[in-house]
Amino acid sequence: MKFKKLSITFLTLILVMTLSFTILAEEVDIRIYHVNDVHSRVEDDDYAGSIGYAKMATLIKKARREMGNVMFLDAGDSFHGQTIANINDGEAISNILDLMNVDALTLGNHDFNYGQARLEELANMSNFPFLAANLVREDGEEIPYKKDYIIKEYDGVKVGVFGLVTPETAYKTHPKNVEGLVFENPITTANAVVNELRGKVDIIVGLTHLGISEGSKYTSKMVAEEVPGIDLIVDGHSHNVLKEGMMVNDTMIVMAGEYSKFLGYVDLTVDNGELTDIKANLITREETADVEKDFIISTVVDRINRANAAITSQTVGVTRVELNGERGNVRTGETNLGNLITDAMRAKLDTDVAITNGGGIRASIDRGEITQGEVITVLPFGNTAMAIEISGAKLRAALEHAVSEYPATEGLFPQVSGIKFTFNGDAEPGNRVQQVWVEGEELEQDKMYTVATNDFMKAGGDGYTMFTDAPIVKEAGGLEEIVMEYIEANSPVAPVTEGRIVAE
Known part of the structure; x- marks a missing residue:
């Protein structure tokens, strides 16, 4: 009897181990949607060539229903730029992004335009984190409105997302908006954060507002060149259109232009904790011609516009x-x-x-x-x-x-x-x-x-x-x-x- 019990126990253990191995060994597909430099152009617009958030929301919701493993990231410069946002100091954008279930946003230089106090208020009212690992205070005090990184899990695959904000913010917003802040070297910061994440996650994503402009001192391309271990950089700031992404060493860099003209997405395949495939693409305005607008987003935008109309229509x-x-x-x-x-x-x-x-x-x-x-x-x-x-x-x-x-x-x-x-x-x-x-x-x-x-x-x-x-x-x-x-x-x-x- 003891032998039988031991045999059953042993066989059960083998079966559990086999099942566990099978689960770990299965391929996991993850899709990451992304936007950048929307500058609060939330509506579809023929003149600007914008898709608008309502159609984007429809596409992202559909993918979440059909694929399951879907992330949505915003690479910054979102809260400021158009009347719909400026009249209420960014609150409308916070509400809309919440309804779209954005997973994280990295801070762009123009996201500081209302000042730090308002940025903290926006962070408190938003159900998504603001990421900026290289942002610190001169006095060493904690910054309450930002995080360095987040970790999300999809079918056992852990994805770490860290944020970097351009040091150009020191002079690309009004200097009074960033008093007491230090924008540290993004390459040095990225090295430190990647080293911290390496033992915790399977996939590392940099959500950055650095850009690839030759006029910038620090770019996402430099980060990819000098910091090993980053699988994907979702970038903004320079407004580039990277249709199929740009490979730099082993890092894919993606950017979706500006003003919601494109909805970017990246498909990743992870096998037993290893990234085996990565493909980037952009959805154009023309490709969304027959996409229906999400009812909730459209309704919210219409209500905000009606409230603002008395001022703006004169x-x-x-x-x-x-x-x-x-x-x-x-x-x-x-x-x-x-x-x-x-x-x-x-x-x-x-x-x-x-x-x-x-x-x-x-x-x-x-x-x-x-x-x-x-x-x-x-x-x-x-x-x-x-x-x-x-x-x-x-x-x-x-x-x-x-x-x-x-x-x-x-x-x-x-x-x-x-x-x-x-x-x-x-x-x-x-x-x-x-x-x-x-x-x-x-x-x-x-x-x-x-x-x-x-x-x-x-x-x-x-x-x-x-x-x-x-x-x-x-x-x-x-x-x-x-x-x-x-x-x-x-x-x-x-x-x-x-x-x-x-x-x-």
Whole structure:
């Protein structure tokens, strides 16, 4: 009897071990959906080419029902940018992402635009974590609104997701929004986090807002090159469209463009704890033509828009031409919308010159009536305008800085009024500006000039450190209010490009 009992026990143990091995040895398929740099463009939009969250939600819900192992990640710059978000300081975006069951979001530089106190409030109201492993406080205190990483499990496969935020945030949001914060080297941080995760998970994912722009000091490509062990990097910040991803060493990097124009997804196959296959793809707006909008998301968006309509639908004037505020244009050359904005600043503050950063212009305006909502969408950051006084030498230094990253589409590229300058984009940065004229006269190094700019640049934002010590001689209201006032006074408007900025 004892022998029989032992035999049964032994056979049972063998059977359990065999079943356990079989389960562990089975392939597990996981799909990771991702977006980045949506900038609160939550609705489908023919003009912007956006899919919108309602259709995305339908696709993600369907995959969750049919596949089971589905993750949804957001690579940052989500809470700010359009009226639907800016009027309520990001709350609408938190609600919508909650309804879409996003698993995690990494912080983008523009997610700091409402300030740290509001970011903490958004974190508290959101049912998903904000990730930023390289974000610390100068005083060593814990940051309550972020985590370094999360771990999710799918059919026994553990997936670790860690976040990295670009150190450019220190000057790509208003400096007051990041007081007391330190954005540590993302490569060093990634090494440390990956080493910590390596014994805890089967798959390691970096959810990063670094980008792959040549103008950036740190990129996701550098992380992939220097940090072994990362299976996938879901990236944002530089707005690139990586259709099938980009392999760097053994790491796949993916990015889904901007403004919800694409929904990215990555299919991973894991066999006995090892990644055996990884494929990336992007779903285009055209491919979603027949996709029905998710009822819940659509209803929530409609309700928010109705509540905002009383403010945003008011007409401020008419434009006879399309006002060009496209990202790739305002960051590489003169545009008619850039001219209108800087003309409005110079007229309001009665200065010699006006200069604003192209990165602060976030949309175009169609020909026809212009509403308050459209102007707010173009200038969503709540910046104020002010006049400073600087020497011709510093003004020239500002222009040198402004074109230092050209032809990269960086936000520091200028739009100007009262000034004309030529530059050689092939010359060494710092020696690119050729000729400068202010109100038709050649720039004088020792002469003092009044310059209308915004408070972001005055504080050194986008690297305009030559403005920080300049005395403020006059202040005005919000930049969007100044532009609305100018349009109303000069309607109908029809600005043109005039050769204010000439690349030789």
